[in-house]
Amino acid sequence: MEGKNLLRYVFLLFVTVLFILFTLSNLSSPPSNTAELLDCAAYSPWCTSKNRIQSIKPEILQKPTAPTRRRHSADVPRHPLDPLTIPELNKVKEIIQKHEFFKNKAYALHSVVLEEPEKKVVLGWRKGEPLPLRKAAVVARAEGASHVLTVDLGSGEVTRHETGHLSGYPTMTVEDMTSATLAPLANADFNRTVVERGVDLADLACLPISTGWFGKSEEERRLVKVQCYSMKDTANFYMRPIEGLTVLVDLDTKQVLEIIDKGRNIPIPNAANTDYRFTHQNSYQRLVNPISIEQPKGPSFTIEDDHLVKWANWEFHLKPDPRAGVIISRAMVRDPDTGDMRSVMYKGLTSELFVPYMDPTNAWYFKTYMDAGEYGFGLQAMPLDPLNDCPRNAYYMDGVFAAADGAPYVRSNMVCVFESYAGDIGWRHSESPITGMEIREARPKVTLVVRMAASVANYDYIVDWEFQTDGLIRIKVGLSGILMVKGTTYTNTDQLNNQENLYGTLLSENVIGVIHDHFITFYLDMDVENTENSFVKVNLQREYTSPEESSRLSYLKAVRSVAKTEKDAQIKLKLYDPSEFHVVNPAKKTRVGNPVGYKVVPGATAANLLDLDDHPQRRGAFTNNQIWVTPYNESEQWAGGLFVYQSHGEDTLQVWSNRDRAIENKDIVVWYTLGFHHIPCQEDFPIMPTVSSSFDLKPVNFFESNPILKIPPNFEKDLPICKADDASA
Amino acid sequence: MEGKNLLRYVFLLFVTVLFILFTLSNLSSPPSNTAELLDCAAYSPWCTSKNRIQSIKPEILQKPTAPTRRRHSADVPRHPLDPLTIPELNKVKEIIQKHEFFKNKAYALHSVVLEEPEKKVVLGWRKGEPLPLRKAAVVARAEGASHVLTVDLGSGEVTRHETGHLSGYPTMTVEDMTSATLAPLANADFNRTVVERGVDLADLACLPISTGWFGKSEEERRLVKVQCYSMKDTANFYMRPIEGLTVLVDLDTKQVLEIIDKGRNIPIPNAANTDYRFTHQNSYQRLVNPISIEQPKGPSFTIEDDHLVKWANWEFHLKPDPRAGVIISRAMVRDPDTGDMRSVMYKGLTSELFVPYMDPTNAWYFKTYMDAGEYGFGLQAMPLDPLNDCPRNAYYMDGVFAAADGAPYVRSNMVCVFESYAGDIGWRHSESPITGMEIREARPKVTLVVRMAASVANYDYIVDWEFQTDGLIRIKVGLSGILMVKGTTYTNTDQLNNQENLYGTLLSENVIGVIHDHFITFYLDMDVENTENSFVKVNLQREYTSPEESSRLSYLKAVRSVAKTEKDAQIKLKLYDPSEFHVVNPAKKTRVGNPVGYKVVPGATAANLLDLDDHPQRRGAFTNNQIWVTPYNESEQWAGGLFVYQSHGEDTLQVWSNRDRAIENKDIVVWYTLGFHHIPCQEDFPIMPTVSSSFDLKPVNFFESNPILKIPPNFEKDLPICKADDASA
Structure with missing residues (x-):
């Protein structure tokens, strides 16, 4: 009994200390806006913990020299679409601070980004002209409400201030996420069960899990569910779940509302063989x-004014974004005949993700993530690792974002841009022995890749926008990182009656990889030549011949149909009823009369199979089709709605599309959803080899002929002369 | 009248000269077997024509030094699966020449390849042991019949001699193809119509087009249809069809059986802008x-005994094949824990292609190519162009094949092997701002590519077998080369009443790109750990919860079913009824009890939609499903049958599979068909940018955990120091 009392005493002491720390961390003054803040230091209580890489042997690591850190304090916008600069973000912060409504109030800024000028203004702007009025779009939380503001950076006025949106809340701030993970520690019951499960509180690693929406009961409160892991003996705490322990926290008050404490019989899986860090391997x-991609004469691209990428026959504006990750704007390709830059896409971005897990039990049913709208796909895009995340010849771009108090900070090396050459062939032809003509013509395929990688807690999403000289844009998503796993009492499948109640695969002793899907929905504001475009389905249909007509019984015919309204363009892909999907400019024809266009070419994908009435699927209804087409509307950019956190699904792409507006010969937006089913396997443990899929935007009668006909082949004299680094001898 | 008579006279003279040349070429003595014959010179009448690249400016071209030409005269086989060597092929030639049946007869050898030893013999063989008995499998034509022989190279005996197979004929010889294209020139009517269409006979380029089978009428004769083009002012004669002119030729006698002379009103399209050769561009x-892939310490692979490739954790036997292109055998991957080489696949190859065109009219309906069985996918694989078909760091392998008279010849640089690094990521994880742990781990992805490119007349197929260190094998097919186009009177789409009777797209004035499909069927004799494997469908099914059980209404469950017989494994892919397709070894389980396996992972693909009763589709019935599984049977390797030329479809994969044999826990073969629908567009003119698709063989619980966990990241010190070639300054 003495011992138990002592334990209680230690507990209480611990909890008190934690509570004080927690309070202090919430009261602590915002980081100085004069500093170029780094990603980790200011915003996470774990940054100074023991989790920093220890015992690095510099002679082993010898990491590449970090690219020169750019200072952004004096950045000036030079293009109408350039993101807000540090001075601009500081100005917004100041304007809000002094604003009648916000001054003397507690508030948090959930989003501060450029409010882009109207499309026609951007299209009309020419380099050298003064920039259109700079405005900030701000989302703030104050007095339990979400506020949508427009801040005019010229006048310093708040020119729009709306509250009371539909259901849902804004993207969590990083401060929301980190403080939520600390909140349970202020609860004695929570701490007790953790310790009783054999986990030292100092080894606790907790995650803020978006709760979704499952009916009326969760309304009117901004909630998060916190689940925890043991990080003892491994950086890969994700493999050591404290299964069944779920803490419901109020995100606004940080109050613990409920602790669900199940699964106490489930052991915490062993740490053995889970750490993936190079410095923690006992052998390699x-x-x-x-092997390296080398360019003896340097890269072929330039980045003008920090954001305008010019490469080969391409030009586009590139910027990091806290919600979308990266935004590609005004993508134009040069016509090889006229030399003109021709518009392909006004804007492309990762609009939303939907990641439902396939386990309906208490600690898992709500895991139906929308990573962009809930967590911020850009907020989670960490600095890329030179030489490994991107090759040696990469250029790095920083993100400049605002913290919850409005203070700007720099996410360094968030995006990389590089030329890729995998040894592939752009086009080729050899004459065969049939003709015997001595022809061997082949051209190497070189592409430009724009990459970012978002680490939404465990999972890593690698998003590549790959531009080809033949006019094709490939949008590729790679999945890596760490599985979200479930603790179990099982250590071998022979203990199972049947495999079905696992909801996944036994990956290691006491570890189940739970089945889940990933859907990534892209917003593609196509402007082929100009804004007025149509969406054409070119359906391949089996036709029959008459007996006297042909010895063939059947053949396939391409049947074109122009989508008149949105419902005509709600597309489910069908292997046995195939179509091409063209975005054409009806006003522009090629020399021989074909409408100029680009087509959306799906790659391997997966469809959403959840019941349409399931709560998560109502919110994720934007994944009900693989392709949608909507008329351009500046308020329709986020497929799950502006406020997806705990949303009820009344503001999704599906709702907009079902209005069935006219889309023929209009400014149209194409939405494409890339999907993955993931049944985990042991190879995914403890960290997953990258799995990728992609889709393409491809010219279809956009050019008069093959636009890379005249590119030269490689000659030996153009290639570099290389030797091994002396240091490695 | 005088003029007309003169014209007739010139005609007759010309025809006579051609006939003499033609006869001589057929009577000419076979090339000396002592020489290392080159691809073109001996086998094509066009090789010495004006089509050789003219006016090469060496200082512009400065082609890379050709890899040292290997001499093969003294090659010795060192592995049971090594292809027949030049001495062995010469021995086969001699044995046939002296054989009772063939001596003093006219005959042609359509195939001379290694008859592989029985699987168990190969599996039992160890390096250093004497090779199993070497045998040749020979297909010959003599006296109007096809003969299938086994030649024992030890005893010099023909140990098997079968004639009278099912329908169909063997793969055309190169001599068949070239002589067929000459045959029409011996016909005055043909020559007259050509000249009357404005084509100088000296500018004629003709193609031998396999006729397919469309009913009883074509039986009992080996036929080919010859269609011609004008190569005036362009090497790209494919873009200048003499539309509607089809000559039916008897392949055995070279007799012209019928001339169909339609479409005389259709102009031959202009040559302008069709030539694709670098030296023929007026600008570039x-x-x-x-840009280059550089490896300062050299490549990481070795090729032992000319055919055994060892790279990273992989080992496999690689050989060129006249029908399949390349054959990968005994692919094994090293277990990172035990160091053992573990079997994945006994044999993989391109079994057949099926390329139906979608135009039922007279000159087009029969174009339903089966490129491997009709033309020889390997016979058409021309030398790869260093630096352009494969990167600088590539190794090249030659093919050694037999001509129609049995004389061996060398197809140099037919296959390349290289390591690829595109800047991609093998695996990665960064800790996010949520935890703030300072972790950034990423590993570069390096792969090994085995490539060949077959030029089946106009089309180029690039086949890559790409091996990844994580155990995945990606099989990728790229399509490039030149479209098969149709002449038309139209020069602009505004002349059309409707687009539908074009059967394709107007690509340029008077040029239609006809819609077609490509199907490429792969034979994959999977031996996961050993020969006894099962095929398991892991179907994702929507399950419903009860209201008290969960707030979720639905989730997906993985339901495994083992295929008992072949019909259980006739798979049509379904986006809305998705499955994984595992080949497992039921006798081998992982530590936690999962069956060890590999899965077939489809990529983007297209299905065959022709009517199942259509003649071409009966022959191409092997494309009726995307996946089939058969029990191993050494006679079932060619999905369209051993003799597909004019076959009736009684010997296809579908016929075998419909026997519905047991496949559970057996030695099984997986067949995968990759498909493309191709609706041509102007970008495909005059030569097509490469379009690719792929599928994967991927470990699924084959390894205990991620097999590349312990690979190191890139460090700056490992990368090369490069400078531009001085010569390029």
Whole structure:
């Protein structure tokens, strides 16, 4: 009994200390806006913890010299679409601070980004002209309400101030996320069960899990569910879940509302073989010799005014975004005949993600993430690792975002841009032995990749926008990182009656990889030549011949149909009823009369199979089709709605599309959803080899002929002369 | 009248000269077997024509030094699966020449390849042991019949001699193809119509087009249809069809059986802008700076005994094949824990292609190519162009094949092997701002590519077998080369009443790109750990919860079913009824009890939609499903049958599979068909940018955990120091 009392005493002491720390961390003054803040230091209580990489042997690591850190304090916008600069963000912060409504109030800024000028203004702007009026779009939380503001950076006025949107809340701030993970520690019951499960509180790692929406009961409160892991003996705490323990926290008050404490019989899986860090391997396997993409005459691209990328026959504006990750704007390709830059896409971005897990039990049913709108796909895009996340010849771009108090900070190396050459062939032809003509013509395929990688807690999403000289844009999503796993009492499948109640795969002793899907929905504001475009389905249909007509019984015919309204363009892909999907400019024809266009070319994908009435699926209804087309509307950019956190699904792409507006010969937006079913396997443990899928935007009668006919082949004299680095001898 | 008579006279003279040449070429003695014959010179009448690249400016071209030409005269086989060597092929030639049946007869050898030893013999063989008995499998035509022989290279005996197979004929010889294209020139009517259409006979380029089978009428004769083009002013004669002129030729006698002379009103399209050769461009567009994959310490692979490839954790046997292109055998991957080489696949190859065109009219309906069985996918695989078909760091392998008279010849640089690094990521994880742990781990993805490119007349197929260190094998097919186009009177789409009777797209004035499909069927004899495997469908099914059970209404459950017989494994892919397709070894389980396996992962693909009763589709019935599984049977390797030329479809994969044999826990073969629908567009004119698709063989619980967990990241010190070639300054 003495011992138990002592334990209680230690507990209470611990909790008190934690509570004080927690309070202090919430009261602590916002980081100085004069500093170029780094990603981790200011915003996470764990940054100074023991989790920093220890015992690095510099002679082993010898990490590449970090690219020169750019200072952004004096950045000036030079293009109408340039993101807000540090001075501009500081100005917004100041304007809000002094604003009648916000001054003397507690508030948090959930989003501060450029409010882009109207499309026609951007299209009319020419370099050298003064920039259109700079405005900030701000989302703030204050007095339990969400506020949508427009801040005019010229006048310093708030020119729009709306509250009371539909259901849902804004994207969590990083402060929301980190403080939520601390909140349970202020609860004695929580701490007790953690310790009783054999986890030292100092080893606790907790995640803020968006709750979704499952009916009326969760309304009127901004909620998060916190689940925790043991990080003892591994950086890969994700593999050591404290299964069944779920803490419901009020995100506004940080109050613990409920603790669900189940699964106490489930052991915490072992840490053995879970750490993936190079410095923590007891041995390593060098499978291949060093290999590198080399460009003896330097890269072929330039980045003008920090954001305008010019490469080969392409030009586009590139910017990091806290919600979308990256935004590609005004993508134009040069016509090889006229030399003109021709518009392809006004704006492309990752609009939303939907990641439903397939386990309906208490600690899992709500895991139906919308990573962009709930967590901020850009907020979670961490600095890329030179030489490994991107090759040696990469250029890095920083993100400049605002913290919850409005203070700007820099997410360094958030995006990389590089030329890729995999040894592939752009086009080729050899004459065969049939003709015997001595022709061997081949051209190497070189592409430009724009990459970011968002680490939404465990999962890593690698998003590539790959531009080809033949006019094709490939949008590729790679999945890596760490599975979200479930603790179990099982250590071998022979203990199971049947596999079905696992909801996944036994990956290691006491570890289940739970089945889940990933859907990534892209917003593609196509402007082929100009804004007025149509969406054409070119359906391949089996036709029959008459007996006297042909020895063939059947053939396939391409049947074109122009989508008149949105419902005509709600597309589910069908292998046995195939179509091409063209965005054409009806006013512009090629020399021989074909409408100029680009087509959306799906790659391997997966469809959403949840019941349409399931709560998560109502919110994720934007994944009900693989393709949608809507008329351009500046308020329709986020497929799950502006406020997806706990939303009820009344503001999704599906709702907009079902209005069935006219889309023929209009400014149209194409939405494409890329999907993955993921049944985990042991190879995904403890960290997943990258799985990728992609789709393409491809010219279709956009050019008069092959636009890369005249590119030269590689000659030996153009290639570099290389030797091994002396240091490695 | 005088003029007309003169014209007739010139005609007759010309025809006579051609006939003499033609006869001579057929009577000419076979090439000496002592020489290392080159691809073109001996086998095509066009090789010495004006089509050789003219006016090459060496200082512009400066082609890379050709890899040292290997001499093969003294090659010795060192592995049971090594292809027949030059001495062995010469021995086969000699044995046939002296054989009782063939001596003093006219005959042609349509195939001379290694008859592989029985699987168990190969599996039992160890390096250093004497090779199993070497045998040749020979297909010959003599006395109007096809003969299937086994030649024992030890005893010099023909140990099997079968004639009278099902329907169909063997793959055309190169001599068949070239002589067929000459046959029409011996016909005055043909020559007259050609000249009357404005084409100089000296500018004629003709193609031998396999006729397919469309009913009883074509039986009992080996037929080919010859269609011709004008190569005046362009090497790209494919863009200048003499539309509607089809000559039916007997392949055995070279007799012209019928001339169909339609479409005389259709102009031959202009040559302008059709030539794609670098030396024939009046200007060129350098879009990117030189770029190269560099390996300062050399490649990481070795090729032992000319055919055994060892790279990273992989080992496999690689050989060129006249029908399949390349054959990968005994693919094994190293277990990172035990160091053992573990079997994945006994044999993989391109079994057949099926390329139906979608135009039922007279000159087009029969174009339903089966490129492997009709033309020889390997016979058409021309030398790869260093630096352009494969990157600088590539190794090249030659093919050694037999001509129609049995004489061996060398197809140099037919296959390349290289390591690829595109800047992609093998795996990664960054800790997010949520936890703030300072973790950034990423590993570069390096792969090994085995490539060949077959030019089946106009089309180029690039086949890559790409091996990844994580155990995945990606099989990728790229399509490039030149469209098969149709002449038309139209020069603009505004002349059309409706687009539908074009059967394709107007690509240029008078040029239609006809719609077609490509199907490429792969034979994959999977041996996961050993020969006894099962095929398991892991179907994702929507399950419903009860209201008291969960706030979720639905979720997806993985339901496994083992295929008992072949019909259980006739798979049509369904986006809305998705499955994984595992080949497992039921006798081998992982530590936690999952069956060890590999899965077939489809990529983007297209299905065959022709009517199942259509003649071409009966022959191409192997494309009726995307996946089939058969029990291993050494006679079932060619999905369209051993003899597909004019076959009736009684010997296809579908016929075998419909026997519905047991496949559970057996030695099984997986067949995967990759498909493309191709609606041509102007970008495909005059030569097509490469379009690719792929599928994967991927470990699924094959390894205990991520097999590349312990690979190191890139460090700056490992990368090369490069400079531009001085010569390029």
